Amino acid sequence: MQTLNVDLGERSYPIYIGDGLLTRPELLLPGLAQKKAAVVTNTTVAELYLDPLTAVLVKQGVEVVPVVLPDGEKYKNWETLNLIFDTLLSHRCERKTAVIALGGGVIGDLAGFAAAVYMRGVPFIQIPTTLLAQVDSSIGGKTAINHPQGKNLIGAFYQPKLVLADTATLNTLPERELCAGLAEVIKYGLIRDGAFFDWLERNMEKLLKHDSEALAYAIKRSCEIKAAVVAADERESGIRALLNLGHTFGHAIETGKGYGVWLHGEAIAAGTLLAARLSLRMGLIGETEVERITSLYRKAKLPTSAPDLGAKRYLQLMGLDKKVESGRIRFILLKKIGEAFITADIPEELVTATLSGIAANA
Amino acid sequence: MQTLNVDLGERSYPIYIGDGLLTRPELLLPGLAQKKAAVVTNTTVAELYLDPLTAVLVKQGVEVVPVVLPDGEKYKNWETLNLIFDTLLSHRCERKTAVIALGGGVIGDLAGFAAAVYMRGVPFIQIPTTLLAQVDSSIGGKTAINHPQGKNLIGAFYQPKLVLADTATLNTLPERELCAGLAEVIKYGLIRDGAFFDWLERNMEKLLKHDSEALAYAIKRSCEIKAAVVAADERESGIRALLNLGHTFGHAIETGKGYGVWLHGEAIAAGTLLAARLSLRMGLIGETEVERITSLYRKAKLPTSAPDLGAKRYLQLMGLDKKVESGRIRFILLKKIGEAFITADIPEELVTATLSGIAANA
Numbered sequence: 001m002q003t004l005n006v007d008l009g010e011r012s013y014p015i016y017i018g019d020g021l022l023t024r025p026e027l028l029l030p031g032l033a034q035k036k037a038a039v040v041t042n043t044t045v046a047e048l049y050l051d052p053l054t055a056v057l058v059k060q061g062v063e064v065v066p067v068v069l070p071d072g073e074k075y076k077n078w079e080t081l082n083l084i085f086d087t088l089l090s091h092r093c094e095r096k097t098a099v100i101a102l103g104g105g106v107i108g109d110l111a112g113f114a115a116a117v118y119m120r121g122v123p124f125i126q127i128p129t130t131l132l133a134q135v136d137s138s139i140g141g142k143t144a145i146n147h148p149q150g151k152n153l154i155g156a157f158y159q160p161k162l163v164l165a166d167t168a169t170l171n172t173l174p175e176r177e178l179c180a181g182l183a184e185v186i187k188y189g190l191i192r193d194g195a196f197f198d199w200l201e202r203n204m205e206k207l208l209k210h211d212s213e214a215l216a217y218a219i220k221r222s223c224e225i226k227a228a229v230v231a232a233d234e235r236e237s238g239i240r241a242l243l244n245l246g247h248t249f250g251h252a253i254e255t256g257k258g259y260g261v262w263l264h265g266e267a268i269a270a271g272t273l274l275a276a277r278l279s280l281r282m283g284l285i286g287e288t289e290v291e292r293i294t295s296l297y298r299k300a301k302l303p304t305s306a307p308d309l310g311a312k313r314y315l316q317l318m319g320l321d322k323k324v325e326s327g328r329i330r331f332i333l334l335k336k337i338g339e340a341f342i343t344a345d346i347p348e349e350l351v352t353a354t355l356s357g358i359a360a361n362a
Numbered sequence: 363m364q365t366l367n368v369d370l371g372e373r374s375y376p377i378y379i380g381d382g383l384l385t386r387p388e389l390l391l392p393g394l395a396q397k398k399a400a401v402v403t404n405t406t407v408a409e410l411y412l413d414p415l416t417a418v419l420v421k422q423g424v425e426v427v428p429v430v431l432p433d434g435e436k437y438k439n440w441e442t443l444n445l446i447f448d449t450l451l452s453h454r455c456e457r458k459t460a461v462i463a464l465g466g467g468v469i470g471d472l473a474g475f476a477a478a479v480y481m482r483g484v485p486f487i488q489i490p491t492t493l494l495a496q497v498d499s500s501i502g503g504k505t506a507i508n509h510p511q512g513k514n515l516i517g518a519f520y521q522p523k524l525v526l527a528d529t530a531t532l533n534t535l536p537e538r539e540l541c542a543g544l545a546e547v548i549k550y551g552l553i554r555d556g557a558f559f560d561w562l563e564r565n566m567e568k569l570l571k572h573d574s575e576a577l578a579y580a581i582k583r584s585c586e587i588k589a590a591v592v593a594a595d596e597r598e599s600g601i602r603a604l605l606n607l608g609h610t611f612g613h614a615i616e617t618g619k620g621y622g623v624w625l626h627g628e629a630i631a632a633g634t635l636l637a638a639r640l641s642l643r644m645g646l647i648g649e650t651e652v653e654r655i656t657s658l659y660r661k662a663k664l665p666t667s668a669p670d671l672g673a674k675r676y677l678q679l680m681g682l683d684k685k686v687e688s689g690r691i692r693f694i695l696l697k698k699i700g701e702a703f704i705t706a707d708i709p710e711e712l713v714t715a716t717l718s719g720i721a722a723n724a
Contacts, residue, residue, distance in 0.1 A: 078440065089511045120517045149451045155482045156518060
């Protein structure tokens with residue numbers, strides 16, 4: 001088992017990564033303030049992992065309140081959040097009753113936001129069961145629900161007491177979702193660690209074949225990079241924005257195509273390619289780098305081009321993105337593979353040209 | 363003008379108390395991160411103070427987005443919160459756009475919770491226009507909405523950038539609401555400052571006559587006591603619970619009578635009398651103290667007895683209160699006038715006897 005400490009002062013917490021951690025109660029119990037916990041999950045994950053987790057907790061004398069939600073990003077809304085509140089209230093969950101998120105990013109976001117605002121905040125534990133959640137949404141304290149006008153518009157920064165990333169749960173993950181998770185893994189290489197990007201080029205096939213050693217390394221390295229960035233900037237005022245590489249375009253793609261049509265990781269991959277092409281137009285990187293990135297996405301069975309929504313529609317969709325500051329859109333661009341930076345200093349015509357060039361690059 | 367600094371480390375903020383502060387832009391502007399702010403208020407307060415505040419801000423080049431909500435505790439719910447989100451989104455408010463609460467406790471709770479979760483948190487400024495809000499809900503960072511199953515069940519701890527308590531706004535406050543605010547003022551004397559309680563006994567008539575000097579002193583002393591308690595215990599794990607004197611019973615009264623039938627301060631006064639009678643049954647204080655408290659409430663035109671809901675109904679209503687810990691109800695009781703303490707160590711029969719004795723004491 002690997003242990004990583006996310007250093008956030010009094011809100012610091014450990015991430016445990018390894019095979020079969022789901023049924024290791026000695027890791028979970030320190031995160032509980034009383035012998036009662038609500039387990040928030042969805043119908044799909046519940047079938048696979050709710051019983052074993054519940055059995056382990058009950059054996060330790062913990063009262064378990066199951067909260068089984070419908071599966072899907074479209075349920076990441078106020079109505080579903082209210083289902084959680086209703087269940088917590090009807091089971092008399094208190095301020096010390098922990099909320100455990102058992103599932104992917106949607107469950108983590110929903111359960112985390114519920115934990116952040118139920119009685120103004122209760123203890124929260126993450127058990128991410130997808131690669132995406134293990135390397136991304138379980139670290140950094142971001143929780144949220146969607147709003148008809150955009151993704152993650154309502155939420156809170158709320159840190160878990162601990163995160164259990166059980167690599168065994170990835171064996172039941174559909175390949176498409178594993179690949180979507182790899183998009184985030186590749187992102188960490190792109191923004192901060194060229195050597196990790198090289199490693200991914202050499203080991204992508206192993207990852208796709210569920211090689212547990214390779215997966216554990218990729219998750220750990222991803223968590224390390226994200227944890228380091230988050231620790232340096234908990235509230236996303238500065239360098240944490242680097243983690244949003246590909247997200248300004250990516251969110252536009254998700255919204256433009258309709259929530260859930262593209263997986264988040266797929267949209268981020270396509271968005272990152274647009275950011276790379278914009279970096280190319282800015283003269284920051286060369287065709288070789290764009291080709292290496294495209295090629296790694298191809299190996300990872302991820303999109304190698306963005307949907308052609310039209311430049312105008314893209315710009316409109318990006319106008320409401322949270323990364324707008326005093327009317328200007330900030331972009332995360334690449335200086336090289338392994339180094340991203342933030343800038344609001346981009347001629348609009350280059351953005352438009354990049355978006356207009358999608359068809360040509362597809 | 364009086365200035366008080368609430369010391370919460372990096373979340374510290376100032377409270378300004380005085381006559382006519384609403385139109386002093388030099389106090390407000392340091393709380394804005396950009397020249398744009400949403401002013402959340404209700405129809406009643408908007409008629410009195412929205413125009414002057416807007417004029418002052420616009421003159422300083424600040425774009426003002428007004429959000430005028432219906433007036434009343436019954437609107438402190440998700441639907442109204444969503445009205446705020448919709449307005450913020452349609453006016454493209456960003457992460458740096460401040461939310462200003464202009465109104466009483468309901469507006470402060472709604473606007474504060476909206477600020478806490480809109481885009482995961484935007485700058486927040488309080489301009490409380492009722493005595494209750496000036497001495498209570500504008501300090502301490504508590505924000506929330508109600509849930510059909512109870513008050514303030516969904517919310518967040520979220521600190522404002524600054525608080526402006528303009529005593530001139532109390533001149534338009536209905537007497538009943540002024541008195542409800544005095545219940546909280548009296549509470550501060552009861553829990554921490556016997557000399558302040560003495561002062562209130564001597565000056566209650568002045569306060570009811572809107573003597574501005576007396577009001578300013580009462581607000582300042584109340585804010586000081588609350589700020590000191592909150593600074594010592596921001597997240598309500600320990601002594602902050604003292605501020606809940608009368609609230610366990612009081613919330614039961616509010617819920618039992620139906621939201622809005624009793625004003626919060628009225629319910630807290632009645633709840634505090636129950637806490638005093640329970641303290642009497644525990645042998646902690648004497649009849650003299652109970653009589654002094656009752657008498658001060660009488661002077662302040664506040665209830666001098668609790669509604670007789672029946673002991674069983676009270677216990678049921680208190681079972682879902684947030685101050686429950688591992689199934690036991692914690693009470694805030696009085697050792698003397700000027701000293702409250704927290705205990706979960708109360709024989710249930712004394713609680714039942716206190717509740718059953720309501721009719722006899724009325």
